[in-house]
Structures are given as C-alpha cells and as structure tokens.
Amino acid sequence: MSSVVRLQSIPEQDIRVRRRRNSSAVVLACDNHFFEIDDLVDSVWCRCDGRSTLLAISERLAADRGMVVGDALVATLASVVMLRDAGLLSVPEPAE
Amino acid sequence: MSADEAGQVDQFLAKLGTTRGQILEMESLGSGFTGAVYVSGSLVEGFGNPGSDIDVFVIGDHGPVGELVIHKARFSITIHFLGKRRVDFESWSEAHVADLARRLSEVHLGQEFVAEKLDVVEELFVHRIRIGLPLANPERFAALRRRFDFDLFRGYLVQQSIHRIDGAIEDLLGMLEADDRDTAIFRARDLVSLTCDAFCHQAGNTNPLPKWRLRVLRALPPSAEAESVAATFWELHFPDPTVLRRDPQALRAYAKRCMAFSHEVVDWIQR
Numbered sequence: 001m002s003s004v005v006r007l008q009s010i011p012e013q014d015i016r017v018r019r020r021r022n023s024s025a026v027v028l029a030c031d032n033h034f035f036e037i038d039d040l041v042d043s044v045w046c047r048c049d050g051r052s053t054l055l056a057i058s059e060r061l062a063a064d065r066g067m068v069v070g071d072a073l074v075a076t077l078a079s080v081v082m083l084r085d086a087g088l089l090s091v092p093e094p095a096e
Numbered sequence: 097m098s099a100d101e102a103g104q105v106d107q108f109l110a111k112l113g114t115t116r117g118q119i120l121e122m123e124s125l126g127s128g129f130t131g132a133v134y135v136s137g138s139l140v141e142g143f144g145n146p147g148s149d150i151d152v153f154v155i156g157d158h159g160p161v162g163e164l165v166i167h168k169a170r171f172s173i174t175i176h177f178l179g180k181r182r183v184d185f186e187s188w189s190e191a192h193v194a195d196l197a198r199r200l201s202e203v204h205l206g207q208e209f210v211a212e213k214l215d216v217v218e219e220l221f222v223h224r225i226r227i228g229l230p231l232a233n234p235e236r237f238a239a240l241r242r243r244f245d246f247d248l249f250r251g252y253l254v255q256q257s258i259h260r261i262d263g264a265i266e267d268l269l270g271m272l273e274a275d276d277r278d279t280a281i282f283r284a285r286d287l288v289s290l291t292c293d294a295f296c297h298q299a300g301n302t303n304p305l306p307k308w309r310l311r312v313l314r315a316l317p318p319s320a321e322a323e324s325v326a327a328t329f330w331e332l333h334f335p336d337p338t339v340l341r342r343d344p345q346a347l348r349a350y351a352k353r354c355m356a357f358s359h360e361v362v363d364w365i366q367r
Contacts, residue, residue: 015352016269018262018359021366023206029262031269046363 007055008094011048011080017088019045028088035086040065044079048089054080105229108140112150114178116231119152122176123185124161125232131156131190132236136224141303143311149182152231153224155240158187170217188221196221197243205251211259213252219304222249226302250302254365257294261358264290268351277347281340284354288332291358295325298365321364328357 018029019042026042028035037045043065047057054076062072083089109115120126125133137151138144162185164175170192176183196218203213214222226246230237264287271280289309296303296312299322303312313329316322332354340347 015355015359016265018265019363019366020258020262021206023204031266 005054005077005080005084005091006094008053009091010051010053010094011057011084011089011091012050013045013048013089014087028083028086030088033086035088040075041079041082044076045083045088048080048083053094054091101230101234105135105231108135108229112139112178112181114150118178119150119183120232122162122183123152123154123158123174125154125158129154129156129158130233130236131158132230132240133232134225134228134230134237136228138308140229141227141308142315143308146181149184150178151224152183152185153221153228154185154187155193155236156190160185160187168217193240193243200249200252201245203248203252205248205255209259210252211256216304219253222246223302223304246302250297250300253297253302253304254294257290257297258362258365260290261287261294261362265355265358268355272348272351275344277341277344280347280351281335281337284351285333287354287358288329291361292325292329294365295321295361325361332357 014030016030020027020029025036026039028037028045043061044057047060052060055073057080058073058076059069061067061076062069065072067075080089080091084091105116109119119135120133132153132155134153135150136153138148139150160172160174162174162176166173166175171186171188174185174187176185196214199213200222203210222244225241225244226249228237228241264283268280268283268287271277271283289306292309292313293306296309296316299316299319301312301316313322313326332350335350340350
C-alpha cells in the first residue's frame with residue numbers, strides 16, 4: 001500500500017463498513033471492529049461517495065463547514081489516511 | 097367519545113355490515129363492563145381485505161364468553177363469527193398492559209442494544225392501541241393510550257430494524273466468503289426488506305408485521321425518498337437468480353448493491 005495519497009485520487013468506502021450513530025458518537029463498524037470517529041472525520045467519511053476526488057471533498061468540506069480551504073485540505077488528507085490505515089476505505093492511484 | 101369519533105367507529109363498522117352493539121354483545125361487553133374496549137388491526141388501518149378478521153381488544157377483568165377460546169401466556173383470544181368474517185376478541189389484563197408500558201418506557205434509544213426488548217405480540221399490541229378506535233368506555237381507552245410513548249416506540253422499531261440490518265450484513269458477508277450462494281441471495285433480500293422496514297418506521301409507521309410492508313410503504317406521505325426506496329426495493333427483490341447462482345462475481349455485485357441501499361437509507365435515518 002502506498003503511503004502517498006494524491007489530490008486527484010477518489011477514495012472508496014469499503015462496502016462492509018456500517019456507519020452508525022448512537023447517542024454520543026458516530027461509529028464505523030467493520031467485521032467485529034468498531035471505530036468511534038469525531039464530527040470532522042465523519043464529515044469527510046460521508047463525502048467519500050466513490051465519485052469525488054480528495055480535492056473536491058476538501059473543497060466541499062470547506063464550503064459546508066465554513067473552513068479555510070487549506071485547513072479543510074489538511075483535515076481531509078489526515079482523515080482519509082487514518083480511515084485507509086484502519087482498513088475502512090481504499091485510495092486507489094488516480095487514473096492517468 | 098366525541099361525536100366525530102363515534103361517527104368514525106360507526107361508519108367503519110357499518111362498512112363491515114355490523115354495529116357497535118352487535119360486536120359488544122358477542123362477548124357481553126355491555127354497560128356493566130368498565131374496561132377499555134376498542135377495535136383495531138388491518139381493517140382499521142385500511143390494509144384489510146374480505147378475509148381479514150375484525151380485531152377487538154378488551155382490557156380489564158373480563159372472562160371470555162364465547163366457546164372458542166385460545167389461552168396464551170398474557171392474554172386470551174375468543175373467536176366469534178360475523179357471516180364469513182372472524183371476530184377475534186383479545187383480552188388483556190390491566191397488569192400486563194401496565195408492565196408492557198413500563199418496559200417500553202425503560203428503553204433508552206441510542207444507549208443500548210434495544211432489539212427484542214418487546215416481543216412481536218407486544219409490538220403489535222402497542223401499534224394496535226395507537227391506531228385503535230374505541231368501542232366502549234372511550235375515556236378508559238384514552239387513558240390506556242396515554243400510558244404509551246408512541247414516538248419512543250417508533251424510535252425503538254427504527255433502532256431494532258437497524259440492529260437487524262447489521263446482523264443481515266454480517267451474515268451476508270460470511271455467506272459470500274463461504275461461497276454459499278443460494279443462502280446469500282435470500283439473506284440479501286432480507287437485508288433489503290429490513291432496510292425498507294427501518295425507512296417506514298423512521299417515516300412514522302409503527303406496524304411491525306412484515307406482511308404489510310408494501311402497503312405501509314405505499315401509505316406513507318409522498319416523498320422523493322419514499323419513491324426511491326420503493327423503486328429500489330422492487331428492483332433488488334427480483335434479480336435474475338439463474339445468473340446469481342452461477343456467477344460469484346454477479347452475486348457479489350448484487351450483494352454490494354443491497355448493502356449500498358441499506359447504507360444509504362440508514363445514513364438518511366441517522367443524518
């Protein structure tokens with residue numbers, strides 16, 4: 001697995017992952033593993049629709065949450081790498 | 097009972113060719129009986145058909161009068177007939193109803209695993225109080241309804257459906273891994289049905305009976321979401337089984353679509 005993600009990459013959620021909200025948090029469940037995520041990571045997760053590039057996701061995050069674009073980009077990349085490393089999504093190399 | 101309510105009940109019974117007096121007389125529930133008596137079930141809900149029973153509920157100290165009696169753990173059913181149509185009187189004690197209301201009130205949504213806190217009979221009982229029409233002692237019926245938090249009940253059904261969805265997804269993934277194709281096809285269909293249930297409960301319906309799933313879906317207020325769920329429901333319920341049984345890749349793709357549908361609906365519910 002490459003440790004590099006590119007802005008034109010399109011992250012893909014693992015279909016096995018269930019996003020569930022309980023009274024205090026959002027949890028991503030996969031097999032018997034449960035990952036509690038905060039609101040910002042959840043915002044990134046929900047925008048990983050299998051069609052949007054990382055750049056588009058960060059732009060939408062900035063617009064929807066009133067964030068500075070640079071901050072939104074950092075948040076997107078950090079969240080996606082964390083989610084990828086947890087095995088919850090994949091980030092294929094962008095098509096040439 | 098207001099004049100409007102009484103008129104509604106009488107109109108409903110007239111369509112079935114009977115009257116309040118005739119129904120109450122079957123179980124000798126005249127003026128001497130002080131408990132709640134109400135009619136409910138699929139006919140009241142507008143889902144019934146010529147074969148549907150008239151379901152009458154009697155809450156309080158009532159010994160069955162009819163000859164055909166079925167005794168269950170918490171209630172009894174006395175069966176009567178009105179022409180070709182069956183009239184079932186379901187008698188519950190005040191104590192059982194109070195216990196049921198208490199157990200529902202102790203459900204904490206979002207904080208615990210809530211599935212099967214109530215059994216199917218109890219869920220149906222609560223739903224039928226919610227939609228019921230009083231036949232006698234309407235003030236007792238109104239008091240009975242006030243014991244139940246119907247919005248909590250609806251939330252319970254939503255969360256229970258989501259728990260069941262989780263179970264179906266786990267099953268389905270295991271079946272795919274084991275290449276148990278026939279079982280996987282049917283479990284994927286279960287997943288689609290459970291997803292439809294979660295949607296309908298979120299949209300306000302509290303009928304827990306799977307047989308009315310499609311009628312419930314059709315009876316929801318029109319919305320783009322309801323239309324989309326109905327279209328996807330039909331599409332995913334009738335794939336080509338020949339292809340799915342033969343081709344593991346096609347089955348995997350079908351299962352992914354069923355899971356994606358489920359994820360989408362649950363995200364909508366928990367948005």
